[in-house]
Amino acid sequence: MKIATFILAASALVAGHLSAGEIAPKDVRYDDYGAVETPLTSKAGDSANGAIVMKSKSIGNCIACHALADLNDAPFHGEIGPALDGVGDRWNEAEIRGIVSNAKMTFEGSMMPAYYKVDGFIRPGRGFTGKAADGPLTPLLTAQQIEDVVAFLLTQRE
């Protein structure tokens, strides 16, 4: 396995344009604690797809850093962030949406990448090529993928 793949290789799949009813990355409103009240899309999140986003190396690859028993069918869970079992008991929907969109608004200085952010980076590259980005960046996950992940994490209760 190439280490290039260990976090994620998402944005190639992300469409450049927003679908109707989507909130653009720069328009997301975070409250003082980093929560995002308004869903990023008008379509309800699909929890089954959220699980796929989280465990796929080529999409969210959240398990690079987090363990989660419900995703144990995918091998190798990381130890960088907390285990996400029971996360739906600890955080509400708006809080989880905020963490997945830009965790740094909830946890200052967090190592967790911001999945719905397109600017403010130092030396942004074109995916994992090591070359400079050659145009505006797309977020690591689409609005719908974020909503799917939120829906899935809300099912995680102990």
Next chain:
Amino acid sequence: MKSMKTAAIAVLVFSAGMASAGPDNDVLVINGELTMTTRAAVPEHMADTPLDELLSGWHYRTDETQSLQADDFDNPGMVFVDVAADAWNTVEGTEGKACATCHQDPSTMKGVRAVYPKWNDATEEVRTLAMQINSCRVENMGADPYKYTGGKMANMEALISLQSRGMPVNVAIDGPAQSDWEWGRELYYTRTGQLELSCANCHEDNNGNMIRADHLSQGHINGFPVYRLKNTKLNTVHARFKGCVRDTRAETYKPGSPEFVALELYVASRGNGLSVEGPSVRN
């Protein structure tokens, strides 16, 4: 061997469950006679880091990978040392010289690897070992420079590193090198790319933790050049830096660039006290 390696990794992860696997407590003795310093006290200039002990990357590898480095007959990096020993004696370039013309035997290189990168008074710059090798080739031999991260360079670095094997890394960070060292430190803590990750995020704050299937070490370079089972060749320091920066979804610096030279000086100094291990074996 590939499949054995995969099996060993799987065992490591599953037997450790979700608890941190952490570095191990094994001792590296090479050829049954040379005991290596793979754990060392934190140098004074790193007192403000969270590290309480320096650990060679060797401690983070599986027993199987570790054992390959303990015997020169098993170490797949050693064949490249032999290739470089031939190059050492081969006349190249317009001046009719080989390395051996000026330096006699490779054993005259004892101690060199341990103190590089090093300030060069004549050119008023910090020089990596690769820069010094190419300076000799171009200026003294009239030969073409080696590609900075190429195989011939890695091989020659392995031959030269081997002469210092077991000696403590002892890179100078003061005097004229200080400003480069400070620049390197700044680069080490800069969070680059769309993933906004710095060297420190992975190697200072999370060494010992798994990131997906990879066991994060402290990211030292005392073992370079490194033979990697993954790509079955010797790998140079700047190629490794490039790979790690690329993985933050950043535009990387170029091998041999002033940025990577400064970063190499800084990262080398973080390993001051650990044994020179090159050519080491990693996965």
